[in-house]
Amino acid sequence: MAISSAGIGTGLDVASIISKLVAVESQPITLLNTRQQAYKDQLSAYGRILSAASSLQTAAGKLDSTADFQGYTATVADTDYASATASSYAAAGSYALRVEQLAQANKLLSTADPAVAAGTLTIELGDISSGSFVAKSGTSPVAINFTGSTLEELRSAINSASAGVSATIVNGSGGKQLVLTSSVTGAENTIRLTGATGLSGFTYDPITPSAAFTEKAAAQDAEAYIDGVLVTSSTNTLAEAMTGVSITLKKVHDPLIPAEATTLAIGSDTAGMTTRAKDFVKSWNDLNTLFKSLTKYDPTASKASTLSGDRTVSGMEAQLRSVLFSSPGSASATYPRLSDLGITLETDGSLKLDETKFGTALSSNLTDATATMTAFGAAFKTLADNLVGTDGAITSKTTSLNSTIKSMDTRREVLQRQVDAIEKRYRAQFTALDAMMGRMQTQSSYLSQQLSRLG
Structure with missing residues (x-):
């Protein structure tokens, strides 16, 4: 909106007057903003509750199957x-x-500075434990058509052939030696080589070894x-x-x-079972602590927390305690309640795990202890699923809060348009008044001048 210079004719601080009048008219918006922020705070609080309840859901899910206690x-x-x-x-x-x-891989070491020229080198893998070479199941001989002339080129050709053998060169005091190693361990990975033309000197049969290679490590299981x-x-x-x-x-x-x-x-695996029980207790306690923090009331300061008196929260707390004090039908008669296994409710609403009692139950009667833990795990998992699910209490509450916040945004837009219209009317009225007062002052000055002349 354009800003006019009201007040020139009257000398009044019209801009300040209009600002104060508009502030009064804007009070409904201020109150709406305060209420909306409270709803936003509640929405944030429910986001934290959703996270904590999801952790409880996960922890309970690790207790709801017999397999969880058969480790x-x-x-x-x-x-x-x-x-x-x-x-x-x-x-x-x-x-x-x-x-x-x-188990070890087959490893062969060539003579020093072997003669290398163009030719063919065929590599095979197999088992010689029977006294003859039996090709490894699922493999075929790999023939390398070599056109180079150096040991380095031959090494590269072998490594590129995907023959199940790797090659490297050792620069020894007597010269360069080629080292061949089967890629995996096991007796069926014995190396057999057949060289032709310029690579005939690389022929090696593990049944009747030649001087071309020395076996440094036998392939074995x-x-x-x-x-x-x-x-x-x-x-x-x-x-x-x-x-x-x-x-x-x-x-x-x-x-x-x-x-x-x-x-x-x-x-x-009693340690693993105890860890899962501890994780459940921790997730319960984290949720309980969050509930207490969000719903507490400070009588000294007369200050309420974000969700003080929230019936959805109190309803969730009641449901959790109801399951805790129940005795699911599939729980064992030996340990009908969690407290019989060492998981007890403290006065502040938190849970405490007596690891000694829990371990004793697992050691003395694993079957019955497992039956009770899985029964309660399933019950809490079902409850947590309902709380955090798409139709659950938490989702329903957050949906309602989001709807309320959105409707307040719409209401604010309506109120703001009304305030803008009122401000526009005030400015028009005061501008007209200012103009009229200006004319009256001009007329007054004129009349005063005329009267002074008559005198």
Whole structure:
């Protein structure tokens, strides 16, 4: 709106008068802004509640299945020799583990400065444990048509051939030597070479080795004994030696002490179960702390928090406590309530986990403890799903708040147009008054001059 210079004719501070009048007319907008900010604060608070409730949903979701409490841990007594992991498919037990040999790749070292010229080099991988070369299943000989003349060029050609063999050059005191290594470990990765024309000097048969190459490391499988039963693997990880258990071999036991072995123990993962219970307790406590912070009232300062008296929050708190004090039908008779497992409600509404009591329950009666934890986990997961879901209490509340805030934006626009119209009318009225007073002052001055002449 253009600003006029009201008040020139009257000498009054018309701009200030109009500003104050407009301020009075704008009070409904000021009150609306204050109310809207309160709703925005509530919307922000519900955003924090949604985040905390989602964390509770996640934590409860890790307790709602029997599989969550059927985890196992695998422990190797001497980790110098091996390490192990276990899944829910494992079975508890103790086993003697002896590492007989580690898996390794085949490695060949050529003579120094071998003659290199254009020719063909065929590379094959296979197993010679039967006394003859048996090609590796799923592979075919790879023929390299070489047109170079240096050992470096041959190295590059081998590395580009994708033959399952890598090549490098060692610059020894006696000259350059080609080192060939199978890309993966295991007995079926023994290298056989057939050279022709300018590469005939690179022919190597592992059954009847020639002087062209020296075997620096034989291709071999890993071997270990579990309770006296021999198990093998092309790698140093025994992934299928025991159901649900993966063993990684690291070091060979002394071959001169046949009885030497370490212990592999498989047991229930009580630590993991306790961690999941602790995560649930923490998520409950975080939500409880947030509820208290958002709804508290300070009588001394007569100051209420953002959601003081909010019935949606009090309703959610009531639902959570209702589940906590319930006894789900699938809970065990041995531990019908969470408190029987060591999870208790404190006077401030928080939960406390007695890890000793919880661990004792898991150790003494895992089946019944699992039944109760999964029953409550499922109940809290269902409640949390309802709270944070698209039709849940939190979403419904935030939708309502957003709608209210939006309607206030519309109402503000209407009120602002009314105030602008009133301000425009005031300016027109005061401008007209100012002009009229100016004319009257001019007439007064004229009459005064005329009267003074008569005298």
